Amino acid sequence: MATILDVSKLAGVNASTVSRVLNGSARISESTRTRVLQAVETLNYRPNIVAKSLKEGTTNCIGIVIPKYIPMMSMVASLLEEIQSAAEAHNKLLFIAYYDHTKDSPYKAIERLNNHQCEGIVYWHNYILGTKNNFDAERFSKIIKSINIPVVTFDISIPENNNLAVLFDHRKTTHKITQYLCQAGYKNIAFISARLTTKIAQWRLDGYISGLKENNVDFNPLLLIESDLDIEDGYHACQELISREINFTALCCFNDKIAIGAAKAIRELIPQKEIKIFGFGNDPILDFITPSISSIKTPMKESINEVIDLLFHNINDKNKKNTALLKTFVGDLVIR
Amino acid sequence: MATILDVSKLAGVNASTVSRVLNGSARISESTRTRVLQAVETLNYRPNIVAKSLKEGTTNCIGIVIPKYIPMMSMVASLLEEIQSAAEAHNKLLFIAYYDHTKDSPYKAIERLNNHQCEGIVYWHNYILGTKNNFDAERFSKIIKSINIPVVTFDISIPENNNLAVLFDHRKTTHKITQYLCQAGYKNIAFISARLTTKIAQWRLDGYISGLKENNVDFNPLLLIESDLDIEDGYHACQELISREINFTALCCFNDKIAIGAAKAIRELIPQKEIKIFGFGNDPILDFITPSISSIKTPMKESINEVIDLLFHNINDKNKKNTALLKTFVGDLVIR
């Protein structure tokens, strides 16, 4: 690859002049400019961004840390597309790092990105994975503090990180659902929860129970069942629920996949019953599933935009103000 | 951020010694090693990889270029996860860049990655987008040649790029389906195709027709319809097909989404008929759709592994041998 020196020699000028022509950072006589551009063309010269970065102390890169095995694939895709668009608009390139169930995985991902001199990082938390890898908020915030770039956390808030975070109110989510169901006259509302070892499942359960309570419906533990997160898991959980013979008339599921599995079990085992099913995520596929599945539409687009805003605002503003940075989103009911 | 000089001062040694301790590139006396590591710890020093890259002429980064609006979201997710794992295993970080329907988008994506000194690039082609942005193979191969790093192309082959590519045989795909259907006794096999302006649609159509021919079934143009790629599009295309009243008994669809939409139309409009439906991609959701949809399972895992092999093999081997690098995959039928 040609360097700036090669170009300068060919054009018969100093390297600094080439730099200035290419960056438009000074007035250059028309004749030298032409000669320089000519030489650039001939040599097919492209500036080495690594050298540029070292000199300027800025890499024009941002990073995103993503959990593996996300239940909603489409979320990853849209998050990535949005963040990448935003990055490109700011003329930055996007690094991507995954973390998984292994112990040090989330911290290492952040450190790798930081070592590559990213200017900012988005960390997407996943409570399910976080339970498996023993996510340690203290260790996490220590790392965030030790590196010197903004880290926006998605779906988790770290107080020591100035609450630079975008959250979903998981409690309100299920609360909205039971509220809706109770007011529509449903009383026996079953709930297929995620494993209750996870915070997120606990919050959702809390919303479910408090929604019932507000409508004077007693919580019946027999209507509650824990499940893993895939379609098959929902299918089996619902089978089990049905076998308890408590005659539920509505069913709230932790996510759309579980709901799809549950719908299948209902279709096969108790097709004569009309059961109102709720999922979470509002996967477009739901329009094509029988029996119908209502869902919660998470404001992905808005929340992602918020993440992006927070990130770039904090990259540009070195003097981070301690204002309220935390943004919380709730989903909307989509009834089918 | 602390630099290597800060560390060396604190430890009372030369910067080169710090470098050697950290890289294990020479024998160091136990006492200096301890002092250096101590200083590293105290200052929370992390080497600046940008400086290291400039010096070593290697950035430990690879890049991937992905089309926006992929029909199969889960493919993006798995491709990214696999490539990222491989990258991490090779101790490399992954850049991601998207291209879209705008004219210069794919070339620019590659150039951006190259300017950031990636050591290798994976380019994932999409024929549908390629039609919209007037993908120009000549321009593309010119760029690939002008940059000096290996570019592995996925789902397209560029001869001037040493055919460093992983392909799907789209023709064989539909050929397999019609072959199967004909031998199972189906004669009126409808086909919801993608827009025939795209190469990929033409290949699939070719496979469809030749499969029929081999089984002495005449191609009936009334059984063919063009469609866009989403669920709704499949729904409408199938409606139209049904309104033609040609009594098709089997239906081959360009992808799973179209098939899902078509299945809905069939469920609603002609529920009494038993129609054998085929999609493409074998989305796991198909197990939960009525009426059943068979599909083609693309060997994603294997093909991605092949991409990764080609990429890292060519990053490490500077003297690219002109051996057969092209790998072609065909999908398998999954009957439901």
Place this chain on the structure above:
DNA sequence: CTGAAAGCGCTTACAG
């Protein structure tokens, strides 16, 4: 085993 020096490819004050 360790230090001093040179250099990776840029940019940018400083001169003129």
Place this chain on the structure above:
DNA sequence: CTGAAAGCGCTTACAG
């Protein structure tokens, strides 16, 4: 308007 020099933070031959 342009050049010469210094320096970003590393690594690595070269000495000793």
